[in-house]
Amino acid sequence: MIVAEPKPVSEILDMVKDAGRVLIVGCKGCVTVCNVGGAKEAAVLASTLRIARRNDKSFIADSHTLERQCDPEYINELEELIESYDAVVSLACGVGPQFIAERYPSTRVYPGVNTRFMGGAVEHGVWSERCAGCGTCVVHYFGGVCPIARCSKSLMNGPCGGSTNGKCEISKDVDCIWDIIVKKMMEQQRTDELIEFKPPKSWVTARDGGPRKMIKEELVK
Amino acid sequence: MSDLKAGSNLEKVLRAGHFAFTGECGPPQGADVEAVRKKAAHLKGCVDAVNITDNQTAVVRMSSWAASLILLQEGVEPNFQMVCRDRNRLAMQSDILGAYAHGIRNMLCLSGDHQKFGNHPESKNVFDIDSIQLVNMVKTMRDEGTFLNGQEIETAPRLFIGAACNPFADPFDYRPYRLAKKIAAGADFVQTQCIYNMDKFREFMKRVVDMGLHEKCSILAGVTPMKSVGMARYMAKQVPGMDVPDSLIKRLQGAGKGNVAEEGIRFAIEQIEEFKAMEGVSGVHLMAIEWEHRVPEISERAGMLPRPEV
Numbered sequence: 001m002i003v004a005e006p007k008p009v010s011e012i013l014d015m016v017k018d019a020g021r022v023l024i025v026g027c028k029g030c031v032t033v034c035n036v037g038g039a040k041e042a043a044v045l046a047s048t049l050r051i052a053r054r055n056d057k058s059f060i061a062d063s064h065t066l067e068r069q070c071d072p073e074y075i076n077e078l079e080e081l082i083e084s085y086d087a088v089v090s091l092a093c094g095v096g097p098q099f100i101a102e103r104y105p106s107t108r109v110y111p112g113v114n115t116r117f118m119g120g121a122v123e124h125g126v127w128s129e130r131c132a133g134c135g136t137c138v139v140h141y142f143g144g145v146c147p148i149a150r151c152s153k154s155l156m157n158g159p160c161g162g163s164t165n166g167k168c169e170i171s172k173d174v175d176c177i178w179d180i181i182v183k184k185m186m187e188q189q190r191t192d193e194l195i196e197f198k199p200p201k202s203w204v205t206a207r208d209g210g211p212r213k214m215i216k217e218e219l220v221k
Numbered sequence: 222m223s224d225l226k227a228g229s230n231l232e233k234v235l236r237a238g239h240f241a242f243t244g245e246c247g248p249p250q251g252a253d254v255e256a257v258r259k260k261a262a263h264l265k266g267c268v269d270a271v272n273i274t275d276n277q278t279a280v281v282r283m284s285s286w287a288a289s290l291i292l293l294q295e296g297v298e299p300n301f302q303m304v305c306r307d308r309n310r311l312a313m314q315s316d317i318l319g320a321y322a323h324g325i326r327n328m329l330c331l332s333g334d335h336q337k338f339g340n341h342p343e344s345k346n347v348f349d350i351d352s353i354q355l356v357n358m359v360k361t362m363r364d365e366g367t368f369l370n371g372q373e374i375e376t377a378p379r380l381f382i383g384a385a386c387n388p389f390a391d392p393f394d395y396r397p398y399r400l401a402k403k404i405a406a407g408a409d410f411v412q413t414q415c416i417y418n419m420d421k422f423r424e425f426m427k428r429v430v431d432m433g434l435h436e437k438c439s440i441l442a443g444v445t446p447m448k449s450v451g452m453a454r455y456m457a458k459q460v461p462g463m464d465v466p467d468s469l470i471k472r473l474q475g476a477g478k479g480n481v482a483e484e485g486i487r488f489a490i491e492q493i494e495e496f497k498a499m500e501g502v503s504g505v506h507l508m509a510i511e512w513e514h515r516v517p518e519i520s521e522r523a524g525m526l527p528r529p530e531v
Contacts, residue, residue, distance in 0.1 A: 152335050153305070153346070157353035157402060159395075160332045161387030161414055162461040169461035170337045182395045191395075195402050197357065200310065200350040200369060 001030035001120065002093040003127045004037060004113040012045070012089060013052055015110045019087035020058055022049060024112065025078065025100065026065030027092035034127055036113050037091030039065040045091070045112060060085075069096030075103045082107055118149075135205025135212070141198065143184040148201070150177035156198040226363065226409060227381035229326035230298045231270040233531035234504075235410065235439045240497055241504025242525045243300060243412065243441060244268035244516055246292070248283035257288050261295040263513040267520040269528055270327055272412070272506070275302040279339025286320045293324050300383060301325045304333025309349040310358070310369050317359060321378030329383035329412065330355040353406045356384050360407025382407055386440070387414035388425035389464035397428040404438040411438060412506040415445040415456070416492065418464040426501050435501030442496045445508040446519065447485035450474055486519055493523040 016022050024042045031037030042063035049061040064081060066074040069092035082088065082104050089112040090097040101109040117129040132149035138156075139146045148154045152170050159178030162169025168176045185194045203209065225232055234241050244264045249256040264271050271292060275285035282288075289299035301320050303313065320328070332352040336344050350358065350369075358369050359382050366377040384403045388396050400411065416422045422442070429435055447453045450473050457465035469488065476484035489507075496502045505525075509516050520526050 152337075153332055153348045153351065155332065155348070155351040157351050157399075157406075159390065159392075159399070160352070161385060161390045162334070163390045163392075164461050165391060170335045176391070179391055182392050186392075186395065191398060194395075195398050195405075197353065197402060197406055200354045200358070203349065 001033050001118070002115060003034050003117050003119050003129075004031050004093050004115045006036050006041070006045075006091075006113055007111065009045075009048055009052070012110070012112055013049065016049070016087045016089065019085075019108070020056070021060040021085045022046075022062075022087045022089060023078075023082065023085040024049075024061065024063040025069065025088055025090045025092070025096070026063060027069040027090075027096055028065060029068045029070065029092070031092055031113060034121075035125075037093075039063070042091055045089070069093075069099055072099065072103065075099050078104065133206070134201070134203070135209075136202065138201075141193070142181045143188065143190070145177060145181050145184070147177055147181065156201060227326045227379045229270065229381045230531065231300065231327050232381040232409070234269045234529055237529065237531050239504075239529045239531070240525075241439065241441060242268050242520065242528065243270045243272060243504065243506045244513070245272040245274065245506070245508040245510070246288070246513060247274045247277055247510070248285065248288035250280065250282050252283060254291060257283070257291045258295055260513045261292050261297045263516050265295065265297050266528060267516050267526065268507065269504075270298040270300045272300040272302055272329060272508075275304045275331070275333070276307060276339070277334070279306065279334050279336040279341070281340060286316055286323075286325065289320065289325050290323050298327065299325055300327040300329050302329045302331060303355065304331045305348050305351055305355055306333030306336060306346050309347050313350070313355065313358070314362065314368055317362060317378050317380070318374075321380060326379070326381055327383060328359060328380045329385065330359060330408075331385050352384065353403055356382055356403055356408050357406040364407075382409045384408040384411045385414070386411040387462050388416075388422055389414055389418060390462040393421075393425075396425060397432055397434065400429060400438075401432060401434055404434055408438055410441060410503075412441045413443040414462060415443045415508060417456075417469050418466050419492065419495070421464060423499070426499060430501040435503070439503035440501055441504040441506040442492070442499075442502050443506045443508060444489050444492050444496075445510060446482075446489035446512065446515070447473055448482050448512060449485075450481055453485075486515070486522070489519060490523045493525070 024046045026039050026042030027037050042065050046061040046063040053059040068074050087108045089110045091112045093115040097109045097111045118131040119127050119129040122128045134148050152168050163176040163179050166179045168174040246260045273285045273289045285302050289301045292299040330352050336346050363379050366374050386400050453470045456463045473481050473484055493505050
């Protein structure tokens with residue numbers, strides 16, 4: 001899933017300081033799963049804004065949550081609602097506010113969360129990055145572990161000289177993913193595969209190749 | 222010796238079977254040419270080549286190739302370092318061509334410390350290719366005469382290719398294999414991380430020799446004399462991939478006030494003496510960090526002078 005974290009309330013308050021009627025739009029997709037942008041969080045944020053602006057008697061903050069914000073079909077649902085508001089705060093990943101802004105060009109749309117990474121829950125309340133979206137998956141070469149997303153230097157032929165006691169040189173709180181890859185491959189007696197030189201990666205399919213688009217021909221009319 | 226790969230002094234020294242001795246010089250955090258010349262003067266005649274670091278510890282400094290050119294002007298052979306952190310494959314290849322065009326003949330290929338440690342932690346890193354891929358790219362440019370994309374190079378750069386090797390980083394059991402991988406990718410010589418844990422290094426070299434790696438690549442053992450107990454403690458605790466045994470810290474403490482630096486030098490000299498006799502070790506890389514002026518004395522006392530004329 002796409003993992004996001006809430007923006008500080010002070011930042012959101014500053015974004016909407018000139019708006020008298022604010023709509024918080026939640027999303028039932030990834031941000032609901034990581035507990036930052038679902039119906040509950042949207043209602044809590046609306047209430048927080050109302051409390052913060054309680055001296056402004058005319059101030060309105062409501063919430064509404066869509067099935068997904070990455071699909072025009074659901075964005076359309078806002079059509080009648082959105083006209084009553086000066087500002088929309090989207091709690092979806094970075095896709096959401098853009099889809100809303102594109103569909104409703106005269107509405108001021110603000111991001112209510114910071115989109116962090118693609119990952120999953122490793123324990124209750126903890127999410128960890130797993131994928132960099134490079135467009136050419138290679139995890140099978142590395143014991144099912146991605147060094148592009150999970151090595152601080154995206155090394156294809158690691159580990160570097162900074163690996164100490166299983167930790168990365170950037171922090172004692174960050175695992176050296178190459179330590180994990182090497183131990184796993186050696187345990188599986190696949191050291192010979194590891195010693196094989198991995199040539200430079202083509203980043204054409206990654207963000208480096210320019211903004212990306214995926215077309216599934218059979219679905220295009 | 223017509224079959225030299227690059228014809229650098231370092232390559233010739235190693236090829237002739239001499240015990241090589243390389244030094245290190247960190248460029249200034251500014252455009253002070255005299256600072257580089259001064260460091261070069263201390264190292265001249267004491268070592269076979271001098272590593273010029275590339276924004277080491279991710280701190281902005283005069284560029285490695287530029288400081289390398291100043292060394293060339295001073296008659297000191299540079300070992301041009303390049304890290305993967307700051308350049309993509311276009312910039313790397315163009316800098317390699319430029320460095321060679323100006324007479325640089327040795328190059329050390331490194332991953333580079335993460336920018337988080339440095340003075341611009343907000344920066345974006347590159348890591349388009351990694352250090353082993355860089356080694357292979359320089360070899361391809363030299364031996365195949367092609368760029369990374371396969372396109373022919375009109376005049377190919379001929380560099381003596383170096384890599385780093387840290388026997389003390391984890392996982393220990395994989396380190397000799399990773400060295401093998403670097404050698405297969407094209408490393409002509411490697412310089413190790415600073416060695417303090419001699420037992421561990423002996424074990425590492427035993428494995429390296431058993432694998433026959435020393436016959437395919439020249440291995441230079443890294444030595445950095447400890448200047449103070451504080452430095453030893455800092456390296457033990459703060460520098461990733463560094464292994465400083467407590468026994469060494471105790472030995473330095475035992476030297477007493479005013480004698481620690483001398484004890485540090487004594488330890489370094491003992492190490493060099495042992496490396497001269499150690500199977501598989503072809504030389505020493507002396508990293509006297511901000512202590513270049515002590516290099517002549519250390520070289521003399523370690524019996525490394527005069528350097529061979531090749």
